Amino acid sequence: MEDGKIRFLVVDDSPTMRRIVINALKNIGYTDIVEAEDGKDALAKLYSEKIDFIITDWNMPNMTGLELTRAVRSDPNFANIPILMVTTRGMKQDVIEALEARVNNYIVKPFTPQVLKEKIEQILKTV
Amino acid sequence: MVNGETKLVKRVDSILREIEELKAIFILGQRVIPFLEELFHFVREVGPMLDEINKSLEESSNKIPRASNQLNTVTKTTEVATTEILDALDQMSLKFGEMKGFINVMKQSYEKQKKIAGRIGRYIERGEFDKVSKNWVKFYTAFKSLNGFDDILEKLSDVKRDADNIMVALQFQDITAQQISAINHLIESVQEKLNHLLGKLGNLDIKKDSSVSSRNVASFNPDAEYDRTGAKQKAVDEILNGIIERDEEAGDRASQEEIDELFNKSEKIKSGEGDVNSGNF
CATH class of the missing domain: 1.10.287.500 (Helix hairpin bin)
Known part of the structure; x- marks a missing residue:
């Protein structure tokens, strides 16, 4: 985080969803955003760019959001990066799995920009 | 013959x-x-x-x-x-x-x-x-x-x-x-x-x-x-809030039983047994 500016990594295999999340982030004042189309791509971006906050989908080809979370948490360099899971999955077992993988918060799609804002603020207060 | x-x-x-x-x-x-x-x-x-x-x-x-x-x-x-x-x-x-x-x-x-x-x-x-x-x-x-x-x-x-x-x-x-x-x-x-x-x-x-x-x-x-009632998010938030509060109090993660208890509570809310203002979108 340089000069209080947070760089977000938005991970989703759907370009439409990436655009919606980025649009919502810009609307709430976050303009420094990097995109990735799946977990693998996200990991590559994480090594090549300075990322402060990850917003990831769960179901993606190549590497899921859950696998990405586990990979990030197992790397001491990135273990404390906030991760917000944004997914269509809202079953009990899904939330438990995500929490066990150590996501910081969880949003069920479809979501409003307001919910996204609240969750980001909630995470930033605790990290 | x-x-x-x-x-x-x-x-x-x-x-x-x-x-x-x-x-x-x-x-x-x-x-x-x-x-x-x-x-x-x-x-x-x-x-x-x-x-x-x-x-x-x-x-x-x-x-x-x-x-x-x-x-x-x-x-x-x-x-x-x-x-x-x-x-x-x-x-x-x-x-x-x-x-x-x-x-x-x-x-x-x-x-x-x-x-x-x-x-x-x-x-x-x-x-x-x-x-x-x-x-x-x-x-x-x-x-x-x-x-x-x-x-x-x-x-x-x-x-x-x-x-x-x-x-x-x-x-x-x-x-x-x-x-x-x-x-x-x-x-x-x-x-x-x-x-x-x-x-x-x-x-x-x-x-x-x-x-x-x-x-x-x-x-x-x-x-x-595609559910815009917000019921799912509400249920998820019940779990998350319960776990976050518990983590803050005890300094460790919630047990499966506690998560189950929170989910049962959320499901009651979803089915209308609890009081919740749905449709928060």
Whole structure:
């Protein structure tokens, strides 16, 4: 985080969803955003760019959001990066799995920009 | 004597014929037995194969209604989201019309003020100060009537809310894409079963369409649904808040029992047993 500016990594295999999340982030004042189309791509971006906050989908080809979370948490360099899971999955077992993988918060799609804002603020207060 | 010999010859001939017939029967038997054995083997092999065909067809036919239901869900989701987008666009269009009305009134008032201001300027130049004071009242009245700003700001914030609603509704694209991926997966698994069966029956093969890429099961959620009531998020938040509070108090993670308890509470809320204001979007 340089000069209080947070760089977000938005991970989703759907370009439409990436655009919606980025649009919502810009609307709430976050303009420094990097995109990735799946977990693998996200990991590559994480090594090549300075990322402060990850917003990831769960179901993606190549590497899921859950696998990405586990990979990030197992790397001491990135273990404390906030991760917000944004997914269509809202079953009990899904939330438990995500929490066990150590996501910081969880949003069920479809979501409003307001919910996204609240969750980001909630995470930033605790990290 | 001759009669006796003739009878004997006839008898021998008859025995020889019967022997020939028996021989023919044995020859036929020798030829038929391997065929019968083959037939027996075939029937023995075909039994389990028919069972497998039956099972596969049953499994495949069970998947077809599921695919059909999923397609109905896609259609419904698309219809609901499209209606929401159209409703939001209608509202935006209505508010743009209202804003245009406010701006026109403001423009007229501004033109009037401009005219009066010009007049006041001229009266000042000429030193006709009594007219200046009269026109100043007119100017001030016109200025006071220029009060559409708040209305326009209110309409703009309504338009922003409609635009946000469109952004939420557009998420249906991701949801239906996952529902369609689930249908593709079902169709592909039926195709695989049929390929396997046809292969067993006669090495026939249904050519797989290479333009259709089969998606990894982990890349879609077959239960994805377009639910804007906010009930799911509410249930998830109950869990998260419970766990976060507990983590803060105890410094460790919640047990499965505690998560279950929180979820049961959330499910009661979802089913209407608890009090919750749904529809927070």
